Amino acid sequence: MDLQRHDSIAIREGGRHEKILVVQTSFLGDVVLTLPLIAEIKRRFPDSGLSVLCRAQVKGLLADHPGIDEVLIFDKTGAQRGFRGLWDLAQDLKQRAFSMAISPHKSFRTALLLFLAGIPRRIGFYQSAAWFLYDDRVSRPVALHDVERNLSILRALGVDLNDCCKSLRLEINPETRRTVAATFDSLGIKKKSSTLIFGFSPGSVWPMKRWSLQGYAEVILKLKKTYACEVFLFGAAEDRQTVTELQRLTGHCGLNLVGCFGLRELPAAIEWCDLFICNDTGPMHVAVASGVPVVAIFCATTPDLGFYPYTSRAIVVEKKLHCRPCSSHGGVRCPLGTEDCIRLIRPEHVFNAVGKLLGADRPNVGPGDVTVPQFMTL
Secondary structure (H helix, E strand, O other), X not given: OOHHHOXXXXXXXXXXXXXXXXXXXXXXXXXXXXXXXXXXXXXXOOOOEEEEEEOHHHHHHHOOOOOOOEXXXXXXXXXOOHXXXXXXXXXXXXXXXXXXXXXXXXXXXXXXXXXXXXXXXXXXXXXXOOHHHOOEEEOOOOOOOHHHHHHHHHHHHOOOHHHOOXXXXXXXXXXXXXXXXXXXXXXXXXXXXXXXXXXXXXXXXXXXXXXXXXXXXXXXXXXXXXXXXXXEEOOOHHHHHHHHHHHHXXXXXXEEOOOOOOOOOHHHHHOOOOEEEEEOOXXXXXXXXXXXXXXXXXXXXXXXHOOOXXXXXXXXXXXXXXXXXXXXXOOOOOOOOOOHHHHOOOHHHHXXXXXXXXXXOOOOOOOOOOOOOEEEEO
């Protein structure tokens, strides 16, 4: 379809008559990396109604976003799984009378949902599994960071990527900050300028993205010996066993925060940290969007996939191997049986990255700094 058949009148006039739906029903990190797209749409269409369709698990992350008028849920692995659930949701969307849907999510199910909902203008990528169900399609530039790939979908509206605000930022409600502070107070934790706080997130849905717990434990113990510091251990409910084992390996010197914060509070809790150490996972992107420096350990995946920490206040630690990436998500097990991408990253590598980042002259930027991280490739 000719992308030029739509003019830019709605953009120039502020989109007063638009009711827009953005769809991103993938994982936590994917939703975080969609935030600049959401903010840019609201900037271009300031008087529009903007709704976001996501999974129930990530709804809390969007609750305080000033540009989102409504968060809708697609329980695609639960009550709304299967065609009947898809059909019922499509009818609900149809009744809401959206004038435009924008989907950086490339699944067949998402494209079919928007088609069944009868949304008159549907924008997606040519690389989507059901690209033919979209009215306007643009090519997804593989070589860019995912923040920029998502923003590039706006080319269908005549928007140049270079004219977009690429800031990756999570808005945190002051009341949410107070709630988090009260929780830390109840745990006996108070912020002290003389004490560093290191946040750790050792979990991942994908086993081959997880650096070794023994490695994390050795880094924690060395940090405790080297700095006056507190250690916070973050994780979702499914990470409880992982974090508990890490506590055991460190002699319980880290504060276990599993279950203490929902996704709405997570950015405010991570904001307490002076530095965040993690795998290539959603919390890495939450930390970046919260303005916290990051040491990110990339095992089976590679930064070339476009999901590295989108900030100059980060160091990516990785081992160069011909077999990386073994898949886009890292997979359940090592195809070669060696787990070299995990095993050959040593605790001293991560500890040195922490020291380097702490000692660096920090640029005068806040959340949303969009330059690339440093790469410590072994």
